[in-house]
Amino acid sequence: MELAAAETRLLDTAERLFYERGIQAVGMDQVRTASGVSLKRLYQVFPSKSALVLACLERRDRRWRERLAAYVDGTAGAAGERVLAVYDWLYAWFAEPDFRGCAFINSFGELGAVDPAVADTVRAHKAAFGAYLADLVAAAGAPEETVGPLVLLAEGAMTTAAISGSPEPARQARLGAARLLAAT
Structure with a gap:
């Protein structure tokens, strides 16, 4: 999966989950599972949950x-x-x-x-x-x-x-x- 496509999929998924459930209620594993992006790729694109939250915002x-x-x-x-x-x-x-x-x-x-x-x-x-x-x-x-x-x-x-x-x-x-x- 191309890096830009993985980033878009992760942002789309994280933003939806964070908005629906709250940031603290959603773990990185839930973002990985819902996005279909591997955990390794997730952390390549966003090295921390904070980085993912900031990118979503x-x-x-x-x-x-x-x-x-x-x-x-x-x-x-x-x-x-x-x-x-x-x-x-x-x-x-x-x-x-x-x-x-x-x-x-x-x-x-x-x-x-x-x-x-x-x-x-x-x-x-x-x-x-x-x-x-x-x-x-x-x-x-x-x-x-x-x-x-x-x-x-x-x-x-x-x-x-x-x-x-x-x-x-x-x-x-x-x-x-x-x-x-x-x-x-």
């Missing part, structure tokens, strides 16, 4: 931000509508049948205190999301001080949707964001 970060940006970029209307489109996208994401919360929040909860690299990766993802929202806010002509509350509305919606099992927190966050933007 980095790949998920790219995909998540690309999906969000593609959705927002497809939104017609005033620049403020692009900010609100973030919450519409969150609603669609929360409504997906396999939604188990934010993988970054979940990862931080499991490993943030014991794996500084995971904590740093999560912080980088959240900072990139905040910077993206800041760009949308600036394009909408809204004050910079609205960025923090808008980020908190989104992050709170992610956590609440995971706990409640409902996409509705995204609608509530959108309503709050619309009110905040209208007040500026």
